[in-house]
Amino acid sequence: MKGGRGTRTGEVMEAIRRKMANGTLSPGERLPSIRRFAAAMGVSPSTVVEAYDRLAAEGVIRSRPGSGFYPSGAVPPLALAEMGPQPDRVIDPFWVSRQSLDTAAGMPKPGCGWLPADWMPGGMIRKAIRGLARAGDGLLVDYGGTRGSPDLRRLLARQFAEEGIAAGADRILLTASGTQAIDLVCRFLLRPGDTVLVDDPCYFNFQALLRAHRARIVGVPFTPAGPDIDRFTEALATHRPRLYITNSALHNPTGATLSPQTAHRLLNAAAVHDLTIVEDDIFTGFEPEPSPRLAALDGLARVIRIGSFSKTLSASIRCGYIAAREDWVEALADLQVATNFGGPSPVAAGVVCAVLGDGGYRRHLEALRRRLARARREATDRLGALGIRPWLMPRGGFYLWCRLPDGLDSADVARAALRDDVVLAPGNVFSVSQTASGFLRFNVAQMGEARVFDVLERSMMDRR
Missing domain, CATH: 3.40.640.10 (Type I PLP-dependent aspartate aminotransferase-like (Major domain))
Known part of the structure; x- marks a missing residue:
């Protein structure tokens, strides 16, 4: 049972690993005392003792008699995707960004954060x-x-x-x-x-x-x-x-x-x-x-x-x-x-x-605002036909923050849409508290293809 995942002992072990990975616990710095860390984690001292013993057996930390426990060896490289709790990949900010940035040029991206090149x-x-x-x-x-x-x-x-x-x-x-x-x-x-x-x-x-x-x-x-x-x-x-x-x-x-x-x-x-x-x-x-x-x-x-x-x-x-x-x-x-x-x-x-x-830049912005207003109305109407409603109607810009019909999880919908080569932005990728599972963010400028709505409807039906 290496790592002890799913147990209180495992949680203590993972907390120490995270401290070492994110640099808050460096070589030469003593680990928290058993009683202090037990209080901080809300576990018994015996649980922390077992966790420290297992980490020492794995070579992650070492004991100095009369002094306490210390990290072993060099600090591991900083792996941002491994810092903190591990989210579902489809709601991980790094993964969502990479999907938007690395997709083929012709792949619809209503979840991305920029305008089409011809705009x-x-x-x-x-x-x-x-x-x-x-x-x-x-x-x-x-x-x-x-x-x-x-x-x-x-x-x-x-x-x-x-x-x-x-x-x-x-x-x-x-x-x-x-x-x-x-x-x-x-x-x-x-x-x-x-x-x-x-x-x-x-x-x-x-x-x-x-x-x-x-x-x-x-x-x-x-x-x-x-x-x-x-x-x-x-x-x-x-x-x-x-x-x-x-x-x-x-x-x-x-x-x-x-x-x-x-x-x-x-x-x-x-x-x-x-x-x-x-x-x-x-x-x-x-x-x-x-x-x-x-x-x-x-x-x-x-x-x-x-x-x-x-x-x-x-x-x-x-x-x-x-x-x-x-x-x-x-x-x-x-x-x-x-x-x-x-x-x-x-x-x-x-x-x-x-x-x-250039005087033409102000005219460019005025034209963009008009074009986005039309795209916002059209996207709102087509999304409404699928039961997807805006949280509010923005004064401008290209985002619509929309609530899905009850019972649908946007991560599931986004995962299904990606199989059809459409990139969506599920709500919890934006939420620190992970309370936006019923939302999707849409870029109205990237929704000109009818296929976007066909894939969205099919992805929603698959999750009902």
Whole structure:
């Protein structure tokens, strides 16, 4: 019975293995005392004794008489997919991301998080690339500056000013992507074991990235107006988190938008508990009218704004940004040098700057919003015919967070659809508490093929 899986002894053994795998227990560091670990695990001391003895017999730990137990040998490599409880692969953030990214070009992906290629401004991108090709060789071959293109940072500062966010170019740091922006902030502010609040449900790669930083993740129930403020305040008092990461506008996956009342109460609670907020504003271009922004209300005092252009311009030309306190931007620039030796590719930043500065880009966004509104209505009607209903109707964007008919588990439906080469996004991949098994997130821009609905209907019928 190696490993003792399924027993209380096995649970203690797995807890020790996880501590060693995620780095919270390193070579030379003594294991918790038998009585202390028994109390922490809610088991008897004899159960911990048996678990330690078995791990020692396997060579995982070793005993030092009179001192206690210690890990044996080197720390195993960090395997993110093995950290924490093992979810069903179909609701594992890493597996879902890889399914979306690695599928063949023609495979329908209504569960993915980006627009089809023919919805993007290809003509403007080609024009920008041709312009850069005529630039000096330095732009094409040299490293970029540590904060990124001054021209793009000034352009972003002007756009932020239109939203009521006073952030000069010296408070903006360009990054290699939106994900790298969050990664830098986590490297800067978090230590292993720190607690981070996220919405429940939330963008699944928030969870994956936080696991990489060995953070403790606590979910706060999300409502159509934003996080449940009573539960949010309770979590602040109970868990004393270091960060809260959220989307304020067109929330992923629900499509909800933060209300002014919720925004004010959230910021007041954050001030009382000295909480830093990371506001991922990647969907702002899809809003028909601006909604409340934590960064604007707070003045970038305790709110860090991040974003990128992968949803509205190109996921291939990677460039993101961080807007924050000037002293934090200075420190983050050093951190970016250490981890990336400078900012994003000058070529990528140059393309983004040229496209954003083109008058046609605003027309592109307006056309996208109209096209998405039509796609949202059509998808809602066709899903409704299958008994699938939106949790709410978003003001914009391309996501629909939908409830399946009673009794259906979205993981089962997604698994069945994958056998027919259709990638879906089941609800529990977004849920920290694993309470969204009755939901699927749909990308309305990726649902133009009738086959998507045929496969969805067949997959649902198979699970009834």
